[in-house]
Amino acid sequence: MRIEYELAAVVTEAIKAAQTAGDLPQFDIPEVTIERTRDLAHGDYAAPIAMKLARLARMAPVKIAQAIADQAALPDFLSAVEVAPPGFLNFRLATDWLQQQVDVIVEEGMGYGRSTLFAGKKAQIECVSANPTGPIHIGRTRGGVMGDTLKRAMKAVGYDMTLEYYYNDAGRQITKLGETTKIRYQQLLGQDVKLGDEHYQGAYITDIARELVDKFGDSKLNEPVEFFGDYAKNIISQSQKDSLKRINIVFDVYYNERSLYESGRVWDALKTLEERGYVYEKEGAKWFKTTEFGDDKDRVLVKATGEPTYRMPDIAYHYHKAERGFDVVVDFFGPDHHATAPQVLMGVQALGYDPSFVKTVLHQIVNLTRGGKQVKMSTRAGTFVTLDELVDEVGADPIRYFMVSRSGNSEILFDLDLAVEQSDKNPVYYIQNAHVRCAGIFRKWAEAGYDPNADEGADLSLLTNEYVLNFLRKGLELTAVLEKIATTYEPHHLAFYAYELAAAFHPAYEAARVLHSDVPEPLRLARLRFYRAAKQLFARVLDLLGMSAPEVM
């Protein structure tokens, strides 16, 4: 967002100068905000500062704006500053500077749009965090794509990022997994045993059992449930990683809940909570006084059986996150965990930390539709849609795009038909096609035997087409978009930006041809340079989205 920051500084200096000159009265200057204009008729950037100052200065906003404009020292990237009622300061980008951005984009390549706003800050994102008892399904996929996209954006604006997956491979669920696997194994060997309601119904466990039969025959019939649990867990855990890898999500850290017990952190956390007076015993259980933090009832930390609830390791885990020194920790929660998010923060606070470093991002469900009808899903019946099935059906790119194409607060309607449709109706293809069109130009250029580097040093001042300049303006917004995402933890802005960038590109492509016979040589080279920049920019943005940038489709 460096242009906005520079502009804000220009305006602030101009206000000071106007005060010194006596054109404005003395007052403490508030923070100057700069925004993009919606309409080019208002220039490229606007500062609504004069309206804010009206009361302080006891002057009409238009007069204030004029006083500021008179004192503003225009930097080289601006050609004009204008005053518009009711008191906007409008700034216009210098065309020659805008044209030069073509070379800037080419030179900065995959680093284009980065900023140092959060340089030196450490952040962690936790998402997916499914236990290794079954395949990743689409709800977790949404959190994963949002988290991974956020990671890429935060990294681009200076954060040192850790993408983390929290899971539990011990306890009740794994026992059930072991039981299920053993029963399936026994069934395959002809024994008359049945699954209970509490067991996992999915066919993937039968596959694992079949693998056991193939490998070991009936020699494992006397192995305990733990053997089967361990075996299944390892296979499932690996296949979860493989599934996520298919949509370009790779975690830096897999954090095992069990380690919280082994390191003693769970008991440390409990002890600290007790010492700080947030725990009491009732009916044999240990309760956390969450009502002191606004909860409507207290919550159990340790059951009467002596076994901790999920809440206890969750709190201990965040205790450790705090100790690990992250400046920011982002947790993604699906709709089934919305209620637990505040309790974790209460735990952090009760442990003596300012919980504001933990940012909880909630997201709603994903509804799949096929042929205009909703695809019914049920975990119990084993008919839920898994990430793997989704990748098989529509491919990775549509999943990456659609899962991050809505605010987390909105439900997603994932249209399986649209996701694979190759037309302008499908935003995935619309965006990628921009890259493909650029690639086509360079392919044709090479086929015609021209010098592949002929555009180096081209005269960019020939790029006067309004659509071309508009594309460059849109390109300039990338940094602001990334900083906004890293500030609000809302990665969906990147999906919208990518679409807008493509929407700015296609008219330019129609209007500014390269290889057509009526394009004079110097202009042709300038345009070729432009498409080199455009191609680079789409590669950059698609990479930030974790999507591919195809040469052909």
Place this chain on the structure above:
RNA sequence: GCCCCCGUAGCUCAGAGGAUAGAGCGUCGGCCUCCGAAGCCGGAAGCCCAGGUUCGAGUCCUGGCGGGGGCACCA
């Protein structure tokens, strides 16, 4: 009953307190003799209701109405 999310165009959604509320789909009309029409250009059409805060509210606050989700000593 309590908590969370949502309510913006026929449909699906954007909208960091700022100017004439933006897209996509659908709809109506126009555009291919040369780089991907997998595209472009144009039209019609909208902030749930009532108060409040503010120079300024789709945005913030309060109260309604309507829809979705959650309220375990499961995770």
